[in-house]
Amino acid sequence: MQWKIIYVTVGTTRFDELIKAVTSAQVLNVLQKRGCQNLVIQYGHGSPVKNSRNILHDYGITIEQYDFKLEVPRTDILNADLIIGHAGAGTCMDILNHGRAGIIVINDKLMDNHQSELAQQLSDEGYLYYSNIEGLAKAMELANLEELKPYEKSNNMKSFVRYLNEMLAT
Amino acid sequence: MTSPNKQNETKYPVFIVLGSGGHTAEMCTINMALLTSARGKEIYNPVRYIIANDDITSRSRITSAMQKVGVALDDTSFIYVPRSRKVGQSYLSSVFTTLWALLWSFWLVWSGQPKLLLCNGPGTCVPFCIATYICRQIRRLPSTTKIVFVESWCRVRTLSLSGKLLRPLLDLLVVQWPALAEKYKNAYNVKYFGKIM
Numbered sequence: 001m002q003w004k005i006i007y008v009t010v011g012t013t014r015f016d017e018l019i020k021a022v023t024s025a026q027v028l029n030v031l032q033k034r035g036c037q038n039l040v041i042q043y044g045h046g047s048p049v050k051n052s053r054n055i056l057h058d059y060g061i062t063i064e065q066y067d068f069k070l071e072v073p074r075t076d077i078l079n080a081d082l083i084i085g086h087a088g089a090g091t092c093m094d095i096l097n098h099g100r101a102g103i104i105v106i107n108d109k110l111m112d113n114h115q116s117e118l119a120q121q122l123s124d125e126g127y128l129y130y131s132n133i134e135g136l137a138k139a140m141e142l143a144n145l146e147e148l149k150p151y152e153k154s155n156n157m158k159s160f161v162r163y164l165n166e167m168l169a170t
Numbered sequence: 171m172t173s174p175n176k177q178n179e180t181k182y183p184v185f186i187v188l189g190s191g192g193h194t195a196e197m198c199t200i201n202m203a204l205l206t207s208a209r210g211k212e213i214y215n216p217v218r219y220i221i222a223n224d225d226i227t228s229r230s231r232i233t234s235a236m237q238k239v240g241v242a243l244d245d246t247s248f249i250y251v252p253r254s255r256k257v258g259q260s261y262l263s264s265v266f267t268t269l270w271a272l273l274w275s276f277w278l279v280w281s282g283q284p285k286l287l288l289c290n291g292p293g294t295c296v297p298f299c300i301a302t303y304i305c306r307q308i309r310r311l312p313s314t315t316k317i318v319f320v321e322s323w324c325r326v327r328t329l330s331l332s333g334k335l336l337r338p339l340l341d342l343l344v345v346q347w348p349a350l351a352e353k354y355k356n357a358y359n360v361k362y363f364g365k366i367m
């Protein structure tokens with residue numbers, strides 16, 4: 001499978017290291033090999049990419065970027081072959097519930113790491129890949145998106161609701 | 171003819187605290203499941219959504235979620251409350267705002283008499299849980315009143331601060347990951363249903 005459209009998202013945070021890593025020569029080389037044509041970047045509170053013209057020239061990859069977009073459902077996620085996202089719960093959930101493939105990149109600089117626990121758990125269970133900044137190029141090289149499992153919840157919510165309804169009936 | 175039991179059920183409202191951001195997103199999903207369950211529209215009626223007064227998105231998000239399951243919300247569905255602590259607020263002033271929030275919660279619970287308080291963090295729900303617990307202890311609320319907290323999807327190994335603080339007061343604390351389920355497997359009020367989000 002070719003990764004024609006790649007969506008990079010940092011949610012409502014600032015994560016310039018991720019933007020920088022994604023537009024580094026190392027990662028762009030992998031992207032080119034994987035057949036990437038469009039790189040859509042949501043840079044949030046951080047800064048946009050400045051050398052997009054060079055990237056188009058050198059790698060044939062068109063960069064489209066914006067800070068925030070409010071949309072339900074999230075068309076940029078739906079249209080992407082791969083999402084590279086920060087470890088926010090909302091981002092993880094949107095990738096999974098839209099049935100897309102993702103690589104979650106941990107921000108090592110953040111002190112509170114319970115969000116990286118979530119990304120790690122989702123990766124342990126085979127729903128997503130996860131990496132830190134340094135390992136991103138490698139993770140992308142090794143990633144086999146067909147291997148990722150679809151995220152299924154079966155009837156668990158129904159069991160919870162039934163339990164709660166019964167609790168209220170007594 | 172309605173039985174006295176039925177009358178009781180409709181008399182007491184359900185209070186649901188919307189915590190903003192991801193908390194509201196999860197609560198919308200939960201509420202859609204509640205209202206589409208058998209007898210859901212009967213049990214969860216009337217519902218009062220509690221929203222912090224600086225939260226500008228939760229109301230429209232829950233309104234459109236409920237629209238999808240055929241429930242129309244109006245002004246009477248919402249209660250706005252002061253936030254107990256803003257990010258970056260000084261310690262001293264947060265003591266006062268917390269007391270103020272607790273007073274508010276106490277008044278709302280005392281007068282509203284919820285049969286269920288359902289919340290999923292963050293801090294806004296803490297005074298409501300305390301107030302509901304106290305009102306039940308002092309018999310303002312019947313012993314059948316339930317306090318339920320759903321720990322958020324992003325808590326894999328540790329409970330949130332609200333979850334930790336409130337656990338002794340809760341009738342049900344739902345966790346969403348096996349590591350937390352294992353950690354609290356001996357707690358009578360902690361339950362794990364598998365993936366619900």
